[in-house]
Amino acid sequence: MARSPHAYVRGNTAQYYDWLHSLAGQRLPRGPAIWICGDCHVGNLGPVADFDGKVQLELRDFDQTTIGNPTHDLIRLGLSLATAARGSSLPGVVTAHMLQHMLLGYQRAFYPGHDGLVAKPGVVKSALRHAQQRSWRMLARERAIDVRQTIPLGKNFWPLSEAERAAIAELFADPLVMEHITGSRAVGDTDAEAPQATVLDAAYWVKGCSSLGLLRYAVLVDFNGAHCLVDIKEAVAATSPRYRRISMPRDNARRVVEGASHLSPSLGQRMVARRFMERGVFVRQLMPQDLKLEIEQLDIHDAVRTASYLAYVVGRAHAAQMDSGVRAQWLQELMANPGKITGTPEWLWQSVVQLVASHEAGYLEHCRQYAMSA
Incomplete structure (x- = not known):
């Protein structure tokens, strides 16, 4: 600043x-x-x-x-x-x-x-x-993800506790999570074969002000043979002024996902709200084309x-x-x-x-x- x-x-x-x-x-x-x-x-x-x-x-x-x-x-x-x-x-x-x-x-x-x-x-x-022009390889290189399919620990990525690893494994055991954030098939289509997701590695993500005192994780997932980089971020109460007496999700993660779906459909469709370690988080796939x-x-x-x-x-x-x-x-x-x-x-x-x-x-x-x- x-x-x-x-x-x-x-x-x-x-x-x-x-x-x-x-x-x-x-x-x-x-x-x-x-x-x-x-x-x-x-x-x-x-x-x-x-x-x-x-x-x-x-x-x-x-x-x-x-x-x-x-x-x-x-x-x-x-x-x-x-x-x-x-x-x-x-x-x-x-x-x-x-x-x-x-x-x-x-x-x-x-x-x-x-x-x-x-x-x-x-x-x-x-x-x-x-x-x-960007590709998955460029995204992986930027995030320092190596050929051994790991997220290297250091300044930006910190090790996880056993409880955190267990919570991440439980989160991705739900097939609906990856279906939502990758658009692999219509959610709820029970006739299609369930896609397979394997967590390759995960780390706490030190990423500016958005990770100070909050849950923030980078997760490398093998999804039906393709690599995906997934961002898990804790949702906190908004401090921006809102209209009173207007119905809005009480859960902050659901609020973030619903707002994104209305304002930026391309991004909102790749996000899903979940409970994680007793806190609300939103989960999204990071695409190589997503840039600030x-x-x-x-x-x-x-x-x-x-x-x-x-x-x-x-x-x-x-x-x-x-x-x-x-x-x-x-x-x-x-x-x-x-x-x-x-x-x-x-x-x-x-x-x-x-x-x-x-x-x-x-x-x-x-x-x-x-x-x-x-």
């Missing part, structure tokens, strides 16, 4: 959620009750593959997914893009244009025949092209198109959950009180400006504490 302001924004969700609960956050437009990402920054979008290997840019992280206000996803994305622009030394006028075109890209996802209306920027084309969108530097010519396309992806996920009447009503609410000059609604501009300012201050304080502790 001390590496850059953008890294700080990505890693510090608490400050953003505190702002949403403040008076300024309460004054945002109130959108329809749909599944939202809840933590919609640039790093939580990227290439995602479906069972057939088709790759699309979609949302890819759902730890904070809830049924809530779609405005929250837009502001989180706007904050992330504005911080990336400042980190790329782009002038403020570029940020103003990015927010304007971000909203235009989001709106285009709500109209019939929207495919192709929003041009893919260079960074997205490059990420999709790279994802489509990395934007270290925004080019001045690509910045606006990047903002427009990423917002279009978010809009596509939101719009798929609304009928035509709700879509029209939401778009009307979204564009109420547009700014006199740019057309960007004041609520979006003022929200992002306030959040950028507070996160800049928070970042410098974080760096001071980091430097003192070091």
Whole structure:
């Protein structure tokens, strides 16, 4: 988080959620009750593959997914893009244009025949092209899985206790787990021969903030003669604001899987919720094509198109959950009180400006504490 302001924004969700609960956050437009990402920054979008290997840019992280206000996803994305622009030394006028075109890209996802209306920027084309070229061997090499079909222990992978190994063996003894996450055959098709899954190796996965104090495992599975890398991750309670009096799964793992199924079907169909060592976890197969969108530097010519396309992806996920009447009503609410000059609604501009300012201050304080502790 001390590496850059953008890294700080990505890693510090608490400050953003505190702002949403403040008076300024309460004054945002109130959108329809749909599944939202809840933590919609640039790093939580990227290439995602479906069972057939088709790759699309979609949302890819759902730890904070809830049924809530779609405005929250837009502001989180706007904050992330504005911080990336400042980190790329782009002038403020570029940020103003990015927010304007971000909203235009989001709106285009709500109209019939929207495919192709929003041009893919260079960074997205490059990420999709790279994802489509990836193979299982490349994934195994990245994760340091060797030819002996083991997960090497070290900095990123830690040994398991006997209880953990027994729990993993029990989890994969259920044939429905691998059927769900690999799409091997229709779940519940009792006439087909049950696929065979053999756990080759497993390890605790030290993977950033998501593994601090939580259950997180990498499991190498032989499934009908093919290797699969499976991720087991503990689901925790979401801290992102949600709509009250709206039915949502109480079990956090089921909440994550259901949110993913609505927002990113290619990923949601490869996930399943289970109980594991008395905790809720979600299990998913890691595909070679699944990548995080990395934007270290925004080019001045690509910045606006990047903002427009990423917002279009978010809009596509939101719009798929609304009928035509709700879509029209939401778009009307979204564009109420547009700014006199740019057309960007004041609520979006003022929200992002306030959040950028507070996160800049928070970042410098974080760096001071980091430097003192070091």
